[in-house]
Amino acid sequence: MTENTVSNAVAVRDNGPEALVRQHRDDLTLVLPTHVKGETWMRLATGALRRDENLRRTATRNPGSLMNALLECARLGHEPGTEAYYLVPFGNEVQGIEGYRGIIERIYRAGEVKAVKAEVVYENDHFRYHPGMDRPEHEPDYFSDRGRIVGAYAYGVFQDGSTSKVVVINRAYIDKIKKESKGSDRASSPWVKWEEGMVLKTVARRLEPWVPTAVEWRTEPVQAETHALPLPTGDGPAALTAGEPGTEDEEDEGPIEGEFVDDEPSQQWPAAAAPGSGARA
Structure with a gap:
C-alpha cells in the first residue's frame, strides 16, 4: 500500500x-x-x-x-x-x-412471554384454526413440495402457560403489505429474494398489539428459544447488511380481511401484563 x-x-x-x-x-x-x-x-x-x-x-x-x-x-x-x-x-x-427477530426479542424482553411461535403456512401444509381453538393445528411436510406461501400465524405463550391472541394472516393480506412496500416488485427486493422472512416479519408485527413488549430487559435476559422458521443462510439475509429490509414498517391499521381479531388485547393478557400494569413498553 x-x-x-x-x-x-x-x-x-x-x-x-x-x-x-x-x-x-x-x-x-x-x-x-x-x-x-x-x-x-x-x-x-x-x-x-x-x-x-x-x-x-x-x-x-x-x-x-x-x-x-x-x-x-x-x-x-x-x-x-x-x-x-x-x-x-x-x-x-x-x-x-x-427484522422479525428484533420484534420477537422485544416481546421476550418484557418478561411476560416465555415462548413465541411464528410460522409460515404453505398451500400443501395441513392447517386448521378457528377463533374457538387455543392454538392452530399445523403439520408441514418438510420433505415434500409444500407449494406457495398462503399465509402465516403467530402467538405467544405466557409464563403461566396461557396463550396470547393467535394472529392469522392470509395471502391477500401478505400481498397488500408487499404492494405497499417500496420497490417490492424489483428483483433485488427482499420480498422477491427472501419472501419467507418478510412474511414472518409481517405476522410478528401483527402480534405486537396482543402481547407486552419492552425495549429494556425487565427480567433476567434469558433468551428463550423461538420457533420461527430460520432465515435463509449463505446468500440470504444473514450474509448481507441489507439482508431482510422490510422497506416500510407495517402500521396497525386495525382488522382487515384475512385476520382474526375477535377479542381485545387486554382480554388476552394475564392480569400482571395488562395495559397499565407497567409490563408493556
Missing part, C-alpha cells in the same frame, strides 16, 4: 459517515437501554458502514437519514447491522428496518 493510499484511507475514515457516528456517540448511546453496551454498539454501527460500500455511499450523501436510523435502532435496544435491525440503502436514504 502506497503512502498516498494510506493517506486517502485515513482521510475517508476521518471525514466519512463513520466519523459522524463517532462525533454523535453521546447522543446515540444516551438512548440505549442498559442491557446494551455502548462501545459494542458503536463498533457494530461503524462496522456496518465499512462492510457495505453502497450503504456507506448513501450515508455520505444523506447523513441525516443514517442518524435517524441509528437513533431508532438505539431506542429499540437493537444492535445495528444485525438480523434484529438492518441498515438498508434505499434510493438516496438509509432506512433502518427492524
